[in-house]
Amino acid sequence: MLHEYDVVIVGGGxxxxxxxxxxxxxxxxxxxxxxxxxxxxxxxAQGGVCAALGSEEDDSPEWHAFDTVKGSDxxxxxxxxxxxxxxxxxxxxxxxxxxLPFNRTPSGKIAQRPFGGxxxxxxxxxxxxxxxxxxxxxxxxxQTLYQQCIRNQVTFFDEFQVLDLLMQNGAACGVVAVExxxxxxxxxxxxAVLFATGGYGRVWEITSNAYSYTGDGMAVALRADLPLExxxxxxxxxxxxxxxxxxxxxxxxxxxxxxxxDSGERFMERYAPRVKDLASRDVISRSMYLEMRDGRGxxxxxxxxxxxxxxxxxxxxxxxGRTRPDGTAYRVTAAELLAKLPDIIDxxxxxxxxxxxxxxxxxxxTAHYAMGGIPTTKLGQVIAxxxxxxxxxxFAAGECACVSVHGANRLGTNSLLDLIxxxxxxxxxxxxxxxxxxxxxxxxxxxxxxxxRLAGLRQADGRERAADLRRAMQEIMFxxxxxxxxxxxxxxxxxxxxxxxxxxxxxxAGDSGxxxxxxxxxxxxxxxxxxxxxxxTAAALNRTESRGAHARDDFPRREDSTWLRHSLxxxxxxxxxxxxxxxxxxxxxxxxxxx
Amino acid sequence: xxxxxxxxxFDPEKEKRPHMESYVVEAEPTDQVLDLLNQVKGFxxxxxxxxxxxxxxxCGSDAMRIxxxxxxxxxxxxKDLGGTxxxxxxxxxxxxxxxxxxxxxFFEHYKLVMPYLVNDEPPPARERLQSPAQRLRYDDxxxxxxxxxxxxxxxxxxxxxxxxxxxxIVQAHRFTFDSRDRAGAQRLQVLNDRMGVWxxxxxxxxxxxxxxxxxxxxxxxxxxxAIATGRIE
Numbered sequence: 001m002l003h004e005y006d007v008v009i010v011g012g013g014x015x016x017x018x019x020x021x022x023x024x025x026x027x028x029x030x031x032x033x034x035x036x037x038x039x040x041x042x043x044x045a046q047g048g049v050c051a052a053l054g055s056e057e058d059d060s061p062e063w064h065a066f067d068t069v070k071g072s073d074x075x076x077x078x079x080x081x082x083x084x085x086x087x088x089x090x091x092x093x094x095x096x097x098x099x100l101p102f103n104r105t106p107s108g109k110i111a112q113r114p115f116g117g118x119x120x121x122x123x124x125x126x127x128x129x130x131x132x133x134x135x136x137x138x139x140x141x142x143q144t145l146y147q148q149c150i151r152n153q154v155t156f157f158d159e160f161q162v163l164d165l166l167m168q169n170g171a172a173c174g175v176v177a178v179e180x181x182x183x184x185x186x187x188x189x190x191x192a193v194l195f196a197t198g199g200y201g202r203v204w205e206i207t208s209n210a211y212s213y214t215g216d217g218m219a220v221a222l223r224a225d226l227p228l229e230x231x232x233x234x235x236x237x238x239x240x241x242x243x244x245x246x247x248x249x250x251x252x253x254x255x256x257x258x259x260x261x262d263s264g265e266r267f268m269e270r271y272a273p274r275v276k277d278l279a280s281r282d283v284i285s286r287s288m289y290l291e292m293r294d295g296r297g298x299x300x301x302x303x304x305x306x307x308x309x310x311x312x313x314x315x316x317x318x319x320x321g322r323t324r325p326d327g328t329a330y331r332v333t334a335a336e337l338l339a340k341l342p343d344i345i346d347x348x349x350x351x352x353x354x355x356x357x358x359x360x361x362x363x364x365x366t367a368h369y370a371m372g373g374i375p376t377t378k379l380g381q382v383i384a385x386x387x388x389x390x391x392x393x394x395f396a397a398g399e400c401a402c403v404s405v406h407g408a409n410r411l412g413t414n415s416l417l418d419l420i421x422x423x424x425x426x427x428x429x430x431x432x433x434x435x436x437x438x439x440x441x442x443x444x445x446x447x448x449x450x451x452x453r454l455a456g457l458r459q460a461d462g463r464e465r466a467a468d469l470r471r472a473m474q475e476i477m478f479x480x481x482x483x484x485x486x487x488x489x490x491x492x493x494x495x496x497x498x499x500x501x502x503x504x505x506x507x508x509a510g511d512s513g514x515x516x517x518x519x520x521x522x523x524x525x526x527x528x529x530x531x532x533x534x535x536x537t538a539a540a541l542n543r544t545e546s547r548g549a550h551a552r553d554d555f556p557r558r559e560d561s562t563w564l565r566h567s568l569x570x571x572x573x574x575x576x577x578x579x580x581x582x583x584x585x586x587x588x589x590x591x592x593x594x595x
Numbered sequence: 596x597x598x599x600x601x602x603x604x605f606d607p608e609k610e611k612r613p614h615m616e617s618y619v620v621e622a623e624p625t626d627q628v629l630d631l632l633n634q635v636k637g638f639x640x641x642x643x644x645x646x647x648x649x650x651x652x653x654c655g656s657d658a659m660r661i662x663x664x665x666x667x668x669x670x671x672x673x674k675d676l677g678g679t680x681x682x683x684x685x686x687x688x689x690x691x692x693x694x695x696x697x698x699x700x701f702f703e704h705y706k707l708v709m710p711y712l713v714n715d716e717p718p719p720a721r722e723r724l725q726s727p728a729q730r731l732r733y734d735d736x737x738x739x740x741x742x743x744x745x746x747x748x749x750x751x752x753x754x755x756x757x758x759x760x761x762x763x764i765v766q767a768h769r770f771t772f773d774s775r776d777r778a779g780a781q782r783l784q785v786l787n788d789r790m791g792v793w794x795x796x797x798x799x800x801x802x803x804x805x806x807x808x809x810x811x812x813x814x815x816x817x818x819x820x821a822i823a824t825g826r827i828e
Contacts, residue, residue, distance in 0.1 A: 035654075035656065036656075038655065039646075039654040039655060039656050040648075040654070041648070043649070044649050044651070093722055096723065097714075097718040097722075098712065099711065099712025099773070099775065099776075101734070101737050102722075102730075104729075105727075106726075106727065107724070108724035108725050108726050108727075109722060109724065133737070139653065139738075139740070143737075144712075147712070148711055150710060151709075151711040151713075181697070210650065244651075246650075246651045343653075346652075347651060347652075350652070350670060350672075351625070351651070465637070466637070467637030467638055470637075511641050513642070515606075515608055515691065515692050516691055517644075518645075519641040519644075
């Protein structure tokens, strides 16, 4: 079936819905989601969305910008970062006006809490910048944006999975999608296509990411011969529930929780003496790795404790001399913590049988967030090469995009901010582009490539099983392309991924039906994951330094003279091709990073 | 441990009505029911079909009947169920395939109640102020993830699929009691309809089914009271 829309948005999470709200004001817009939009992974974000509102204490967008630049290990583009941090304030108020139920201060303002890497630039101490709704901030953002889309009668195609991007002479002109309920193929002809398809954390064995986080948009872009930027930078969140990877928000440490090792030591004091457990995520995940490597994991195992029992919080708050903004000593009760962290307390009780008010939580770093992705300008326009050539009609926002505001390491709460600021920008730009431009002709037989790929998954010899290949990929990526990396390990991972890609040709889906065939689609998604894993590993192997989330035992130092630049990875039949482009520096000169 | 997983299967392209099928799965006591389904799909029978996404009780994709109760498959652990687990699709919505039901009617009901904040007064430059007590007034119903476990567990909804159902009333509650909202009266009018709140008979199935532990029957009661008294407080 053929459809025609000015703007087609792929993905119904925070970025896609924000884009939809703004694009639909000026152009005929359709949103395609492989889920119902309210199932999107934005809903799993917990701790907050940051903006220098100064509700609770002095703050400024300039401080926020510097913290983000420093957090990015100087790889973020500073013009984009300054733009985002200044837009943040209006963006958060816009969400409030839409109805988002933020927690409130006693005077009725939006409540804010401290988060890793966010500081008062004068004192160096943590600042309350994360605007939050308990530990459900992402859920509230997703729900609020969906509600406003319903109010504004945005057109949704729910459970339509996009499988291809259609191009005409280097410009985007539509997408091909399958309707899950019927198995019918649809072609969407569009003036502008906007990808907001999320991340690809399912490449790794232990991840906080949803099953549906399979890098579809990124892989589709690679197959359209477009590059992906900075894919070697993937964030491992310090506190995933041991073995399961389920996220325990950094807000726990914002409220005063601490990480402890087997001897009960608050080890972050040694690694980040000033902000300790509120250092940025890459620093903490690495510190945890080193503690566990040196045998100080709990019982010698591969996990540590996150302790937010009120007596622990109060003991360290007293030792640190932590005060509230009004100058009184910071002390908490179990009831206050329960009210601020209800969901993570529920997770621990459900999945671990552990009550965080009386027992510490077993945690380990968990694959969490792609700093890299489809390269864009700060207006959400997709970039095709190192000279910043634009791809006409193609836009991207959210985790699948790389603006780059997160550089080598994202600060907590900047992801939700990224969604709303750049979702809005990309949506507005796509609508403006559609108003200006005419439809390009569709390629002849637009579904041919997709049908061929799906036919392969239905007709292969079936010597391999998708589940086996997925497991092998996840294990090798967690082992060798994780928190710490070495050249040898990554060589091995790259070779294995190459073998898995060969074996993938033998995968045949077990379900041969048409209606709701998730078996074919999961096999298709595995192909996307393998493509993402390959460019991630190749870009990581080539970067012979340590920066942000990319930490190498064999190259432990940051090397600005050679590596202060973004990677651009392309997938070719002969393997991954890498190119590089400079980082935009405005007023923050790179310097050594300490917390 | 070994678990026998009994699943109600239905392939619309091959059969007229559902049938039960059993699988034996090797499981840890701490495994989720979703892990069992993934085991079957990945390694025994790729045709098994169900929705899932976040895998930890936040996205609402995998609501289904587990041992006769509406639950999220990712929020129920094997150790709480024992050696035999029976999994069936939600009731009261058209069956699509295996554990997948058609959610369109559910979302149509959701849209009926104006599930969004309405306030067309020009907003201030900063936030609209709201006291912690005002915020707390509607806190419980903000937790809803639209998983449909409540509505599809409600006997009144089974009896009449036109009834808006508990999930839609939860959404109406969330906005009606928000001090910033201005459409309370309109929403209450919608729910005062023949297919509105009066079809609720305080059976409490919805409250028991809610994976977010929302006190749904209480929320519905508050909406009824507001309609009866004409006061939103």
